[in-house]
Amino acid sequence: MSTTVPIATIGYAVVFAAAAIACFASLPRARRIDDAGTRRGLVALLVSSGSWAATQVGFVAAPTERFAARAHLLGLLFGFATVFAWLYFASAYTGRSYHREPTYRRAGLGLYLAVAAVKITNPLHHRYFTTEPVAASFPRFAIQQGNLHWIATGLSYVLAGIGIFVILERFAEVDYDTSVLGGLVALTGLPVVFSVVGYTSPRLLGFSYAPLGVAAFAVGVLFVVEERFLAVPLTGDADGAVVLLDDADRIRDYSREARDLFPGLVDAIGDPVDSIAPTVPVSGSEEDVLELDVGGETRYYLATDEGVSLGRADLGRVVAFTDVTTIERQRRELERHNDQLEGFAVWVRHELRNALTIVDGYADWAADAVEKGDDDDAREALGTVSTATDRMARIVADLATVAQYGRTIDGTEPVPFREAVEAAWTGADTGDLTLTVAGTGTIEADRARLRRLLGNAFVFFTHNSGSELSVSLREDGFVLADDGQRPPPEAAERYFDYGDAAPTAAAGMALPNVRTLARVHGWTVTVDPDHGAGTGIVVAGALVEVHDASPPAV
Structure with a gap:
């Protein structure tokens, strides 16, 4: 063979x-x-x-x-x-x-x-x-x-x-x-x-x-x-972006959705993950919600981190990003609403208690003055009582404003910005303050709430010791600025707190209402730290279409 x-x-x-x-x-x-x-x-x-x-x-x-x-x-x-x-x-x-x-x-x-x-x-x-x-x-x-x-x-x-x-x-x-x-x-x-x-x-x-x-x-x-x-x-049921890391947190692979969220992942195999996507949680961290800009829109993702091991040997981990934008927006809206109500309740309780104390004290004084036949003191005391009751009426009106307009917006529309400014200005008691409007265009908003927001802003500037007010439309919102008092940098945020009479008691509710009405739109309101003389209020985060940036006067 x-x-x-x-x-x-x-x-x-x-x-x-x-x-x-x-x-x-x-x-x-x-x-x-x-x-x-x-x-x-x-x-x-x-x-x-x-x-x-x-x-x-x-x-x-x-x-x-x-x-x-x-x-x-x-x-x-x-x-x-x-x-x-x-x-x-x-x-x-x-x-x-x-x-x-x-x-x-x-x-x-x-x-x-x-x-x-x-x-x-x-x-x-x-x-x-x-x-x-x-x-x-x-x-x-x-x-x-x-x-x-x-x-x-x-x-x-x-x-x-x-x-x-x-x-x-x-x-x-x-x-x-x-x-x-x-x-x-x-x-x-x-x-x-x-x-x-x-x-x-x-x-x-x-x-x-x-x-x-x-x-x-x-x-x-x-x-x-x-x-x-x-x-x-670990990743087959993940609905969204997935990044696969090795035991040294170097990128081993990623899904198409992850590449869209973090463009830096392209050609990044083998690189440390924090150099490409710093928002990815570090190993051992808790689940976290990330705020990312996706196509010009702010979206929220829940990042979950799960280790890949073989017995006691750690081979790496999988980080999955699940889109939770709807839930997170609802949570933030609820949190905003609760904070708003809590702050407003504190302010209302404080103001009403003060007003009632004044009414009670001066009513007794008026009664004593009448008994003594002192008409001048009686008229003075009753005048103070009338002022206090007017103050209480304004508090109730502000409460109605927050109750009516502080709720979640059902829908928005493109609102001509100049038209909204003029309507709010006409309806406000602005005294000797003069107005200049820069820029024309539309802003995506609830028409009534936008007018209320501008009206409250005008109330604030009326009591800020200024003579000129400018309103400028920008690509992401608008700016209101005057030549009045400038807030101390360390106290700027107090202007937006219910309960702080800043800059005066008469204007104490104005800016808190501005922030409340801005937040229901998803906008932010801040004091401009770089504004020169006076106060600058910046409203940002709005969807704006600017037609003309020239500054015609009104």
């Missing part, structure tokens, strides 16, 4: 022995996977596939026909078990629940036992396979497959294909580069080509080469790309 015959025997034995060793050697790492379902499925897959590969070694090196038949039969049993282990693993790994459903578990067990019974009883009916010695030294025994074998094989390929499909589907869902993982999964099906060649030609032995694919898959996912492999179950 040719000397190549034993070399072929050794070659087959070495290849399948290597596959068996790879499967069993991967067990310690597989047992360290945190997810119980994935861990059990992968361990079962490695045990069944490794045992299957070992029986293939026994078959090619079998000294007798009986040994070869038994080795082949054991291989058939382990091979069919590998299919169900693969399905269990695929279901758990992709986050499905089929592997936990009693109906599917019982159906799978029943199907396996039925097919296993047919295989075990093959020595009685010989319809699954037969063995026969051949004249050549390799292979020494040939397998003749029966009709039942092809039925079971077809069923096995269909079931295995389902597992491959659901895993590849999950890889597509995670939206970052899983091509290597996809290649490893496809590799599990590649040995089918060898089996087909073996069944249809003498170039290869006519039996299953599937254990080789499983061994390659196990080595690849557990020793080469383990952080990507373990990150998939």
Whole structure:
């Protein structure tokens, strides 16, 4: 006989022995996977596939026909078990629940036992396979497959294909580069080509080469790309942007949504994440809501940080960003409304208590003066009472304003800015103050609330000891500035607090109302620290269309 015959025997034995060793050697790492379902499925897959590969070694090196038949039969049993282990693993790994459903578990067990019974009883009916010695030294025994074998094989390929499909589907869902993982999964099906060649030609032995694919898959996912492999179950259900980091917080991969949120991620593989996306939470931080500018719009994202580990070894982490703009806006609006009511309640309580104290005291004084016949003192006391009651009436009016206009806006419209300024100016008691308006255009606002906002601002400037007031339309809002008193830098924020009579008691409610009416629009109101003489109030965050920036006078 040719000397190549034993070399072929050794070659087959070495290849399948290597596959068996790879499967069993991967067990310690597989047992360290945190997810119980994935861990059990992968361990079962490695045990069944490794045992299957070992029986293939026994078959090619079998000294007798009986040994070869038994080795082949054991291989058939382990091979069919590998299919169900693969399905269990695929279901758990992709986050499905089929592997936990009693109906599917019982159906799978029943199907396996039925097919296993047919295989075990093959020595009685010989319809699954037969063995026969051949004249050549390799292979020494040939397998003749029966009709039942092809039925079971077809069923096995269909079931295995389902597992491959659901895993590849999950890889597509995670939206970052899983091509290597996809290649490893496809590799599990590649040995089918060898089996087909073996069944249809003498170039290869006519039996299953599937254990080789499983061994390659196990080595690849557990020793080469383990952080990507373990990150998939964590990111498959993430609705939004995902960034995959290694154990040193360097960028390993990212999704398309993450690239849109953080353009600096492009070509940043291997770079520290804080140099590209500094808003990504550091390792071990709590969940946080990030405020990001997306296409010129402020949106809010919940950043969740989940570690990727294999046993005690940290392989990296996955940071997922979920768009929570609607919820966060509602939360902030509720917080704004609560703060507004709390501050206003404190102010109203304080002002009403003072006014009532004045009314009570001066009413007694007036009564005493009347009894004494002192008409001048009585008139003076009653005048003070009248002033206090007028003050109470203004408080009630301000309360009505906040109650009516401090609620969330249902809708906005483009409001001609000059028209709103003129209407508010006409309705305000501005004394000797003169007005100049710079710029024309429209501002997206609630018309009534905008007029109230401007009217309250005019009340403030009327009591700020100025003679000239300018209102300027800008691309993101507008500015009101006068030549009156300049607020101390350390006290500027007090001007917006209910309860602080700044700059005077008469104007104490004006700027707090301005901020309240601005916030319901989503705008901000601040004192301009760079304004020269007088006070500058900046309203920003508005959607404005400027038509003309020239400063005509009114």
